[in-house]
Amino acid sequence: MLTTSWWKINSAVSGTSSKDMPQVIAWLNDLANRFASIFLSPIAWLPGWLSATIVGVVTGVLMLIVFKYTSHQSAIKQTHDQIKANLIALTLFKDDVRVGLRVQGRILAGAGRLLLLSLVPMLVMTIPMVLILGQLALWYQARPLRVGEEAVMTVQFVSTDEKAVNLVKLNPTDGVALSIGPVRVPTKHMVYWSIEPKQSGLHEVSVAIDDQTFTKQLAVGDGFMPVSLKRPPRQWTEMLLHPREPAFSPESSVQSIEIGFPDRDSWTAGTDAWLIYWFVISMVAAFAIKPLIGVNV
Amino acid sequence: MMVTQIRIFLAAMLLVAMLPNSALAYIGPGAGFALAGSFLAVFGAIFSAILMILSWPVRRSLRFVLRRKPPEQPRFKRVVVLGLDGLDHGLTEQLLAEGKLPNLAALRDQGDFKSLASTLPPISPVAWSSFQTGVNPGKHNIFDFLTPDERTYAPKLSSVEIRSLKKSFGFGPFRLRYGKPDVRMLRKSKPFWSYLGDYGIFNCIIRVPITFPPEKFRGVQLSAMCVPDLRGTQGTFSHYTTAKPNDVERTGGEVVRVQRKGNAVTSDLLGPPHPDDPAGGSLKLPFSVTIKGTNEALLKVNGETHVLKLGKYTDWITVRFKVGFVATAQGVCRFLLLSTEPEFCLYVTPINIDPEKPAMAIxxxxxxxxxxxxxxxxxxxxxxxxxxxxxxxxxxxxxHFLQQCIDIDHERETMFFDSLEKVPEGLCVCVFDGTDRMQHMFWRYHDKEHPARPEQVSPALENAIEDLYIRMDDLVGRTMERCDSEETLLMVLSDHGFNTFRRCVDLNRWLEENGYLVVDVDRRNEQYLAGIDWSKTRAFALGLTGIFINLKDKFEQGIVESGEAVEALAAEIAERLRGLIDPENGQTAIKRAYQASRAYRGPYKGNAPDVIVGYESGYRVSWETAVGKTGQQVFSDNHKAWSGDHCVDPSVVPGVLFCNRKIETDHPRLLQIGPTILKMFGVPVPEHMDGQPFEISSERTPVTPAKSKREELEPVA
Incomplete structure (x- = not known):
């Protein structure tokens, strides 16, 4: 389950969007970007494993505290106790199979109750966790392009503007060279370019349709930098997953611009693996701290 | 507008969170634990269910092949014994006749109701020991609650010996203790459920007196009488008060004077003695109380805050006493705010061993x-x-006392009914001893002539004993509902009956007046026989049941030679005590006095008091004698709240035996119950057992129990 890639989550959560929801997400993303620019900036100069560990520990402890104050602690403790009692009962009263099955039924019911009781803290934590994971993904999900390393940039157009696919052009930029393209696919309302960075740094690549310009961040370098894979359309799920750049408005001809950044190869701070590592570390940290702050989870 | 947005957002997040594969990535660690925990529980349940179902035929076959098979066919799949300590035969009969005990009447009509002969003496440790072993006290070695130490004459518990933990290593505060206190059972002979276990029959034994320390057998057991509190005593309450010392002179617990500063009172809970320096005092746990008006206060202990309501017990609160660097001694107690004005008074129950983290096996x-x-x-x-x-x-x-008893009965009932659910085949025994305690303390309301009866009796207490019997009747009704199977034999029994305790008999004073005991007149009020001149004392009394001859071969300062002289002396004392008249009212105080050498048989009869006194109705050994004092008069009124008793002649206080089958004997005895149950399961009765099994009919008359008057206890999942 955990091996599901961060970006595969995208497909799982995509769907419903509401008229007002994107604006809320835009505000939250703005807030998260400001916080992250302060609190996550050390990732840039720390070793990946260390920063991933620190982030995991801190978020684990913070979430545990949130859990403590948003959950029905006494009900959770009681349910835990009931589950434990029933587990002990399995060892004490094992002669009668009917008694055993009844006890197991109660364990299942207890597990269900535990899930229900975790619903409220889960809901409360969903928003901050999505924002935090969105920010962490910027750092760990992909690595920046290296100088001279080619990548494909994809621009997705709105289906109602058929001319845009043919009119779009890549604006020349000092730090980035065009190697191939544009490749236009009118049936999918897409245009591709292969680009090649010439200098390290955080660049902006822009495309133009007539007098309109659309930009996309491009991270180039060797270490850790926030890498925005996609400038998203104005859909709240997409905006949550790609929080760094402002979304395109629904009226815009361009709906998204995506750059195929390479995977980062690391067990702790690499593509996909960072999420598993973060989850494990945050769990371990919270379990370790649990007795000290007296939380029933 | 914003509120709508947030609602929509939260609804969407809920949807997101409920998506099975992606949810974990979004919910964060806190909720992740809960999910992980519940998944573990689900996984554990499913795994164990599969394992159990797969292994059940194998286990069943192995049991069938390997276990000792009872030579006779079991008559019942399950036997349930509900013990109601001290339920009196005479009073039960009276209330049955008045139609106040419909469930017990239904049980009687289904099967039978008899008086049940108790033991000599008819007191709980002796009686329940005979119940569980099927032997007379000469074989199980329990003759009283207390017995004199042969070296010091000081009283000691007769059924258990507890030695504290001494093993540790380390230095200074960094000392790690290991091991558990050494607890030894002094009751001899083997409970009948151990024999059942030998034949593969499962047993659930809850709070039967004299089962501490717990013994190994096939089944589960919760110990009762003689389990100490965390301090190692048999129960020491604490009373924190701002009242002046002369206001609280006497107490069986501990009075702690506290000072009120504004609305705050601070003090310490007293725990067990420090393991490194027992003489240095008890471990302490600070607590504070903030008074919030006349009816409420806040208690802070162990970093947790609890609300105290005037006259209401708290739930059980866990208290941890630090022992050295890392170890803790953990107990549970309840607090009761008695008053805030004009004096602050707080009662704390004895600190019980925490059942969740027991300091010793209970x-x-x-x-x-x-x-x-x-x-x-x-x-x-x-x-x-x-x-x-x-x-x-x-x-x-x-x-307050009544509430405490009722709460404990509720706890017991929950355990008992769980055992009935978990043990569809085998033996279930549960003893409720609140019946005994309440009758001890409230008999003065039942006996209108009792010296301790107050002039004005609250209507709620006027019928306290009758209400108790009605509550127990209700419990029996609920039990019958759970035992309504042709394959279950249900017995409701008591170990002895009850009687009024109006007059005290000071046996030591009687011995002194009759030239058997010599005491320093200035020290006659000292406890534990301290003022006695042993060089001139031939007999003394200690405890509730009888008189010891000061034997040369037995006691450190004994003067009576063993042999015929002892028998003669015991016979002489017994003869002179028999028919002793109370000069104040001309009534006979002592019905019979028994010589232990004749009353008991078995290897331990030498440990018994040499003369066991069987009092007439209304009399009992005095409070002074029980603790080894020598008073100034033989007879005195009993003015204590402890107003009912059963330390009398066994014929005065028979117990009860109800059964859902006909009992084919006219005079069943308590020590026959164990052998009878063995027989019901087809298990041979060991030859050493004194009780002979009685016959029980297989048929029962169908009678519907009365509807329970009290609401069911909160069901526990």
Missing amino acids: GYPKVYPIYLSKRQGSYATLGLAEDTWGLSEQVLEDE
């Missing part, structure tokens, strides 16, 4: 008390759980 297997604690929350573990001392010493009001 059940078998060790995990059973923990199981109960997880299942139903904390509960009283102290042997004599109801604090009769608190009421006797007028720290508690009658209502």
Whole structure:
């Protein structure tokens, strides 16, 4: 389950969007970007494993505290106790199979109750966790392009503007060279370019349709930098997953611009693996701290 | 507008969170634990279910092949014994005739109701020991609650010996202790459920007196009488008060004077003696109380805050005493705010051993008390759980004591009904001893002539004993509902009956007046026989049941030679005591006095008091004699709240035996119950057992029990 890639989550959560929801997400993303620019900036100069560990520990402890104050602690403790009692009962009263099955039924019911009781803290934590994971993904999900390393940039157009696919052009930029393209696919309302960075740094690549310009961040370098894979359309799920750049408005001809950044190869701070590592570390940290702050989870 | 947005957003997040594969990535660690925990539980349940179903035929076959098979066909699949300590035959019969005990009447009509002969003496440790072993006291070695130490004459518990933990290593505060206190059972002979276990029959034994320390057998057990509190005593309450010392002179517990500063009172809970320096005093746990008006206060202990309401017990509160650097001694107690004005008074129950983390084994297997604690929350573990001392010493009001007893009965009932659910085949025994404690303390309301009866009796207490019997009748009704199977034999029994205790008999004074005992007149009020001149004393009394000859071969300062002289002396004392008249009213105080050498048989009869005194109705050994004092008069009125008793002649206080089958004997005895149950399961009765099994009919008359008057207890999942 955990091996599901961060970006595969995208497909799982995509769907419903509401008229007002994107604006809320835009505000939250703005807030998260400001916080992250302060609190996550050390990732840039720390070793990946260390920063991933620190982030995991801190978020684990913070979430545990949130859990403590948003959950029905006494009900959770009681349910835990009931589950434990029933587990002990399995060892004490094992002669009668009917008694055993009844006890197991109660364990299942207890597990269900535990899930229900975790619903409220889960809901409360969903928003901050999505924002935090969105920010962490910027750092760990992909690595920046290296100088001279080619990548494909994809621009997705709105289906109602058929001319845009043919009119779009890549604006020349000092730090980035065009190697191939544009490749236009009118049936999918897409245009591709292969680009090649010439200098390290955080660049902006822009495309133009007539007098309109659309930009996309491009991270180039060797270490850790926030890498925005996609400038998203104005859909709240997409905006949550790609929080760094402002979304395109629904009226815009361009709906998204995506750059195929390479995977980062690391067990702790690499593509996909960072999420598993973060989850494990945050769990371990919270379990370790649990007795000290007296939380029933 | 914003609110709508947030609602929509939260609804969407809920949807997101409920998506199975992606949810974990979004919910964060906190909720992740809960999910992981519940998945573990689900996984554990499914795995164990599969394992159990797969292994069940194998286990069943192995049991069938390997276990010892009873030579006779079992008559019943399950036998349930509900013990109601001290339920009196005469009073039960009276209330049955008045139609006040419909469930017991239904049980009688289904099967039978008889008086049940108790033991000599008819007191709980002796009687329940005979119940469980099927032998007379000469074979199980329990003759009283207390017995004199042969070296010092000081009283000691007769059924258990506890030695404290001494093993440790380390230095200074960094000392790690290991091991458990050495607890030895002094009751001899083997309980009948051990024999059942030998034949593969499962047993669930809950709070039967004299089962501490717990013994190994096939089944589960929660110990009762003689389980100490965390301090190692048989129950020491604490009373924190701002009242002046002369206002609180006497107490069976501990009075701690506290000072009120504004609305705050601070003090310490007293725990067990420090393991490194027992003489240096007890471990302490600070607590504070902030008074919030006349009816409420906040208690802060162990970093947790609890609300105290005037006259209401708190739930069980866990208290941890630090022992050295890392170890803790953990107990549970309840607090009761008695008053805030003009004096602050706070009562704390004896600190019971925490069943969730027991400091010593209080059940078998060790995990059973923990199981109960997880299942139903904390509960009283102290042997004599109801604090009769608190009421006797007028720290508690009658209502407080009554509430304590009722709460403990509820705890017991939850355990008992769980055992009935978990043990469809085998033996279930559960003893409720609140009946005994309440009759001890409230008999003065039942006996209108009692010297301790107050002039004005609250209507709620006027029928306290009758109400108790009605409550127990209700419990029997609920039990019958759970035992309504042709394959279940249900017995409701008591170990002895009850009687009024109006007059005290000071046996030591009688011995002194009759030239058997010499005491320093200035020291006659000292406890534990301290003022006695042993060089001139031939006999003395200690405890509730009888008189010891000061034997040369037995006691450190004994003067009576063994042999015929002892027999003669015991016979002489017994003869002179028999028919002793109370000069104040001309009534006979002592019905019979028994010589132990004739009353008992077995290897331990030498440990018994040499003369066992069987009092007439209304009399009992005096409070002074019980603790080894020598008073100034033989007879005196009993003015204590402890107003009912059963330390009399066994013929005065028979117990009860109800059964859902016909009992084919006219005079059943308590020590026949064990052998009878063995026979019901087809298990041979060991030859050493004194009780002979009686016959029980297989048929029962169908009678519907009365509807329970009280609401069911909160069901526990």
